[in-house]
Amino acid sequence: MxxxxxxxxxxxxxxxxxxxxxxxxxxxxxxxxxxxxxxxxxxxxxxxxxxxxxxxxxxxxxxxxxxxxxxxxxxxxxxxxxxxxxxxxxxxxxxxxxxxxPFEGCPRRVLKRTLDSTKKRGYEFYVAPEIEFFYFKDDLNKPVCLDNGSYFDLTVSDLATELRKRTVVALEDMGIPVEHAQHEDAPSQHEIDLRYTDAVTMADTIMTARLIIKSLALQQGVIASFMPKPLESEQGSGMHSHFSLFKGDVNCFADENQEYGLSTLAKHFIAGVLNYSKEITAVTNQWVNSYKRLVPGYEAPVNISWARNNRSALVRIPVAKLGNSEATRFEYRAIDSACNPYLVFALILSAGLKGIDHKMELMPETSVNLYSQNSETNVYETVDPLPNNLKSAIENMENSDFAHEVLGDHVFEWFLKNKKQEWERYARHVTDYEIGRYLPYL
Amino acid sequence: MDTVVTYSFDLESHLHQDSNLKTLKEVKLSTFGELIKLAENGDNLLIAIVNINDTEQNGWNLCRDIYEDINLNVPVLVVVDAKTGDLKPNSKLLQNAEYFDDFISGKSTGVEVEIRINKILKKFGKQISKTIISYGPIVINTDTYQVLCDNRPLDLAYMEYELLKFLVSKPGKVYSRQSLLSRVWGYEYYGGARTVDVHVRRLRAKLGQEHENLVQTVRSVGYRFGLSKY
Missing domain, CATH: 3.10.20.70 (Glutamine synthetase, N-terminal domain)
Structure with missing residues (x-):
């Protein structure tokens, strides 16, 4: 034994x-x-x-x-x-x-397969996610917030804050170190940032964390939801994730002598991720509702772009402190908290490696704030948009040899079939929006 | 678990730093009844160390009770007045000699205490199992894979356990991440040197704020277990 x-x-x-x-x-x-x-x-x-x-x-x-x-x-x-x-x-x-x-439909297997080939090349891939979610009162018909707090608010002894604290303690007891936990921008929205681990451990950890967050909430009669966009006029719940590639003690992304402190390899990697971003959006954002989060004005990316200090970009390069090359990484901001982390990490890692293999050229940094642009100006025309609904994301994925190769036949085919069904059901559904807007007037 | 019971005596403070007796669990008692309870709980009672104030009868009564309980089979080491260590001319040591197995002066040094205890254990055919490793608040039983921190069980994952076991058995030494990786980890892991950092953080989280500093980061070198003396 x-x-x-x-x-x-x-x-x-x-x-x-x-x-x-x-x-x-x-x-x-x-x-x-x-x-x-x-x-x-x-x-x-x-x-x-x-x-x-x-x-x-x-x-x-x-x-x-x-x-x-x-x-x-x-x-x-x-x-x-x-x-x-x-x-x-x-x-x-x-x-x-x-x-x-091995069963080819097992998401953990898909990620392990990717990591095996990465390991053979001598690389180690690390991930640190920021998990956002909402606490709602136990009412399945509509989202009712628990609090009216906002970003970084020190709300006094409210239930949601208490719950979040208890959750952090439970996570730490499970050996899941928490980097930060805070109230997020929207009312009743919270964020728990986890410390990096290797990708398969992190995917396991995210599954565990979601379960702990939901279980502890339920014990208090509260619903914790990872729904990407539960409140129309508030920010949605993303899972911005930080990625880095190491060889032993050496951060392959860092090069202090180069522009932005990024190595050539990092630029290729990020270029690869940006290059395939459209094709993997159906997986990073897999629900009809995911695309209600990816709209302008709510700190969620809508275009394929990268920047250092611009939270509207798809990829952000946080500025690493001088001499702290270990911290050099990039943040992919499209992913939402309701994704399958195994598949998402496999795709992002593979996209980056393709970028290295093909020495893909990183596009110039987007320095303008994409949100502040008036929609009548042409800034959106100069940058390539991400798919803006599930249907378009499915179409992009369907034509992707890359996604097919990474996910394997079984997952690729089943996933597309399932998502097409979801889109068809949604497309047929007559919504409250239509009834309210059209019934009296048409 | 291997246990030493003491009456009005602090064994740990009498042992030198690397003593193999440090791995034993020391339980401080005040009555004979408590000893019986421990024995019933399944503790493996190795020895009772009783501090005697030579002029009082209480301590001697205790020694007699332990000696006369035929089910216990616990040898008694008497410490003659831990405060002064003086053997008085009218000492009752002689008249109570049958109730203890050996005695030491309260002034005895750590080495003497250790030798006496080991001699008694040998005479009684008792062995200190090699399966207990401990340091400060941490006790690891490598036979049952259980870890106690301040007598509270820690729920560790396997690699966290392996890492802690390695570190606790070599306190004070500095290990690089790479050397920990090759000594503690097998082949099936996806991370590299940073995996060590990940597990150290997980261990610290489980040790809790009070004890997280037991695993120290040695900047740009690696990790060291144990409290720094400086």
Whole structure:
């Protein structure tokens, strides 16, 4: 037995863990799982657990519905709360085919495959996300805010702030260090920034963090939502993510002798990401609602551009302090909090590597504030826009050999099919907006 | 877990820094009943160290109780007056000699305490298991993989456990990230040297604010475990 498996088994015994949750993620980034008892654990660690994959989004192929969950013992962690007075632990799983071969529809597999090839080239890829979300009162019909606070407000002893604090403590207890946590710009909007880790650990961590944020809120009768744009006239919830590429101790993005402190390699990488940004937007922003966030005026990107101190750009290069080359990184600002982080990180990393391989040229920095431009001026015509709705994003992705290659046949085909269905359902739907505006007048 | 019980005596302060006895759990007691409770709880009681104020009877009664309880099998080391260490002419040591296994003067140095304890343990066929590693508030049982910090169990992930185990067993030494990576990590990880930073941060988060400084950053070199003496 591997020592990490022995570690898990002994810990379960010593700590009196009663249930072990096996966690995995479907293609849309929804957390899935089921619980097993300690008696089944040893077998699960060595042979995996069989489950019916036919009802999981993105897994279904009727003829092969039996699938295998293989726990990754390194991710074993006791949860910082009890369920029915019993200790509960979780372990993140890889999804395999019944014969033990990797399942191509497993998002974690897609990311691992990308990271494997990156590792072979000697690179390590690090990610730090800023997760934004809203707290709402428990009302499924409409979003009712808990507070009227704003960015960085020190609101006194309100429920939302209390909840956010408790969430940070729970995250830290789970070994998820939090860089900052703060009230965001919109009422009832909060942000939790995580410290960087490697990409697969971070994707696992984001899934964990979302679950903790939602669970702790629910315990207080509050709904935590990662919906990209729940309030029309307020900012939406993004997941701006910071990326860097290292070789051991050396930050490959940093070069203090070059313009902006960016290495040539960084410029190629970012050029690659910008180049493929249209083709990956259906994944970074995968819901109909995602595109209501990507509109001018709410600090969300609408154009393919980069800048240092311009929060309207798609890619931002935060200014690293002199002599702190470790911190040199870029921030991709389109991603929203309701994405599948495994797929998003795989695509962004691959896009960057393509940029390096093809020595792509980084476009000039966008120095104007894209938001402050009057829409009648031609600034938007000079920069290429991101897809502005799910349909256009799907079309861009559908023609992308790049996305196809990174995601693999299974995920690529299933994802497009699912998203087309979503768009068709939405396109047919007669909205409140139309009734209110057209019914009396037309 | 291997436990030393002490009565009116502070063992830890009598041991030198690298003493192998530092890995033992020391429980300070005041009554015989508490000792029985510990034994019932399943603690592996190695030895009882009783400080005797030579003129008082209480301490001697305690030694007798421990000696006469045939189920306990706990050797007794008597410390003669930890304050003065004086053996008085009218000492009751002789008349109570059957109730203890050895005695030391309260003035004894760390080395003597350690040798006496080890001799008694050997005589009683008791062994200190090699599975406990500890430093300050942290106790690691490498057999059960459990970690206590201030007697509170820590919920560590496997690699966090491995890293902490490595660091705690080599306090005071500075390790570069690269050397930690090659000594602690296997082959299956996606990060590089920064993975070490990630795990150090995770460990610090779990150790809590009070103890996070046990893992110290040595700027542009790496990490060192343990409290700096300077």
């Amino acid at each position: 591997k020592s990490e498996e022995e570690y898990v088994l002994k810990t379960v015994k010593e700590r009196g863990v009663r249930f072990i949750q096996l966690w995995f993620t479907d293609v849309l980034g929804t957390p899935k799982g089921f619980s097993i008892t300690p008696a089944e654990l040893e077998n699960a660690l060595s042979d995996g657990m069989i489950f019916d994959g036919s009802s999981i989004d993105g897994f279904s192929r009727i003829q092969e519905s039996d699938m295998l969950l293989m726990p990754d013992a390194n991710t074993f962690q006791i949860l910082p709360w009890m369920i029915e007075n019993a200790s509960v632990a979780r372990v993140v799983c890889d999804v395999k085919n019944n014969d033990g071969s």
